[in-house]
Amino acid sequence: MSRHCEMTGKGPTTGNLVSHSNIKTRTRWLPNLKRKKYLVPELMQTITARLSTHAIKTIDKQGGISRALLLAKDEGLSDKLLHVKKQLIK
Numbered sequence: 348m349s350r351h352c353e354m355t356g357k358g359p360t361t362g363n364l365v366s367h368s369n370i371k372t373r374t375r376w377l378p379n380l381k382r383k384k385y386l387v388p389e390l391m392q393t394i395t396a397r398l399s400t401h402a403i404k405t406i407d408k409q410g411g412i413s414r415a416l417l418l419a420k421d422e423g424l425s426d427k428l429l430h431v432k433k434q435l436i437k
Contacts, residue, residue, distance in 0.1 A: 348380060350377050351357065351378075351397075351425075352378060352380060352397065352398055352399040352401075352402050352423075353396045353397055353398060353424070353425035353427065354396065354398050354399070354402040354405075354406070354419060354423065354424065354425075355398075355399060355401065355402050355423045355430055356423030356424075356426065357378045357401070357402075358378065358421065359375050359376065359377050359378065359408070360375070361374070361375050361376075362376070364373060368385050375398065378399050378402075379399055379400045380397050380398065380399055381394055381397070381398060381399075381400060382395065382396075382397055383395070383397075383398050383403060385395065385411075385412035386412075387412055387413050387435070388413070389413055389435060390434055390435070391395065392432070393430075394412065394427075394431060396425075396427070396428065397408060401416070405430050410417070413435055416428060416431060416432045416435060417435060417436070
């Protein structure tokens with residue numbers, strides 16, 4: 348299972364750790380992902396998704412998973428969430 352947010356598409360980033368003596372060491376920073384369950388009342392089903400904490404805060408701010416999916420762009424969404432979004436549009 349890859350370490351990508353299913354809503355935003357955020358993934359690992361790479362860069363250098365630079366010491367005081369200016370020695371550079373390659374490193375990798377992983378996104379803060381959580382497994383979260385949401386109930387979609389329009390479809391009467393539960394969705395489990397691996398989301399970044401930023402995406403969870405956005406969903407809460409927008410008032411639920413169904414509204415957040417309708418407002419989200421299709422590029423960052425996973426196949427599972429795209430399928431749910433298409434069902435919501437119908």
